[in-house]
Amino acid sequence: MKKALLGVVSVGALLAASAAYADTKDKKIALSNNYAGNSWRQAMLKSWDKVTKPAVASSVVAAADAYTTSENQVTEQAAQIQNLILQGYNAIVVNAASPDALNGVIKQACDAGITVVSFDGIVTEPCAWRVAVDFKKMGRVEVDYLTKKMPAGGNLLEIRGLAGVFVDDAIHSGIDEGVKANSQYKIVGSVHGNWAQEVAQKEVAGILPSLPEIKAVVTQGGDGYGAAQAFAAAGRPTPLIIMGNRQDELQWWKEQKDKNGYETMSVSIAPGVSTLAFWVAQMILDGKQVPKDLTVPFLQIDQADLEKSLATTEKGGVANVEYTAEDAAKVVAGAGK
Incomplete structure (x- = not known):
């Protein structure tokens, strides 16, 4: 970690x-x-x-x-x-x-x-x-991770935070910079999840019917689990979702990892x-x-760190x-x- x-x-x-x-x-x-x-x-x-x-x-x-x-x-x-x-x-x-x-x-x-x-x-x-933290770099790190896991690229869904807040603008700027530098990726949809799972789930569910196949979801924290639930409810394949260090996200990630080897990373302040x-x-x-x-x-959790990080994160809390x-x-x- x-x-x-x-x-x-x-x-x-x-x-x-x-x-x-x-x-x-x-x-x-x-x-x-x-x-x-x-x-x-x-x-x-x-x-x-x-x-x-x-x-x-x-x-x-x-x-x-x-x-x-x-x-x-x-x-x-x-x-x-x-x-x-x-x-x-x-x-x-x-x-x-x-x-x-x-x-x-x-x-x-x-x-x-x-x-x-x-x-x-x-x-x-x-x-x-x-x-x-360098929030712009945090956004860029997400795209850099995708270039290693999904070098062929694909369509991305971006979940942003609270509109008008410095953190939201900075992370978005880093993601945007990363996508512009890697033309194999395309952001085909964007919603504000307010860094809250319930809001993210509702907003993703609302936009999904209008979107093509999504290969990955870039996020800001507090939205990964909500996004996963929205994709499951819509009966769509689960994309690679960047997580944000919340306990429910880490728990869901571990369950998917144990079930089918699901891989991602998690990052947040x-x-x-x-x-x-x-x-x-x-x-x-x-x-x-x-x-x-x-x-x-910023605090980054990689695949190898998942179990250790989850064990030290209280239920309903954040690493x-x-x-x-x-x-x-x-x-x-x-x-x-």
Whole structure:
């Protein structure tokens, strides 16, 4: 498995570190999250709690509260961030509904002396920090895999994420670039699955009757199992479907592998990137020098890694990596190298 740095959070380690972080024991950090309607976002919030609650309990920081808007709406998240500014948080960690539409309120936060760290759905406002994977490369990796497994090419169905979100545009850009570089592939249909299995299944089922034979499905995560169910319900041959590290996808993949040797790969950003963003915010509040842009590896699962990855992924969850303060320091130290 190709993965980001893996850290095991322990209260003891946090207590040992707390003396070094004395300057942040009175600091409050908030998470502003724009969406929680799929398993990845739920796992992301769970990782945040798993890491930040011990940090608060051991006085590394005074608070690390999470807030999620009810809808993926820029206006609602902007209002949420304005409320966090008024509540006196020292840092706001943001998973943004838009890369640029929140820039105004992000600048307001910075002007008020608040540290802003965006992750996953990053922002372009220069005063903010950004923690992200190379989503464009992630999309390109999918097509590169197809060139090895299906060198003759064929028709592709693309399942995209949430429309208008940076992540969706970036992954799509990588897939599009890969297809343009390999003319044996043709995208004959595209739907938005919102990174949710139920939505993906419904949207794929709706478009399938109008599509020719599909050789492979390129995805963004949280849509592979839904796509497989749609093809099965339509009585159509199961194509090669790129998976997105969700437990239901990995379980379905293993069942098909055991039954008929089905082969694919799985790739996504680890939900625990929220914990890296937390520690980055804490480091900045502690006066550490942190580059404005940090890139972390995406989490890729190959055929040989399937059983091991499935065994360590909880039911209904997502294959994950969480970060300790020491992991975050290593990421920062390695930036630009």
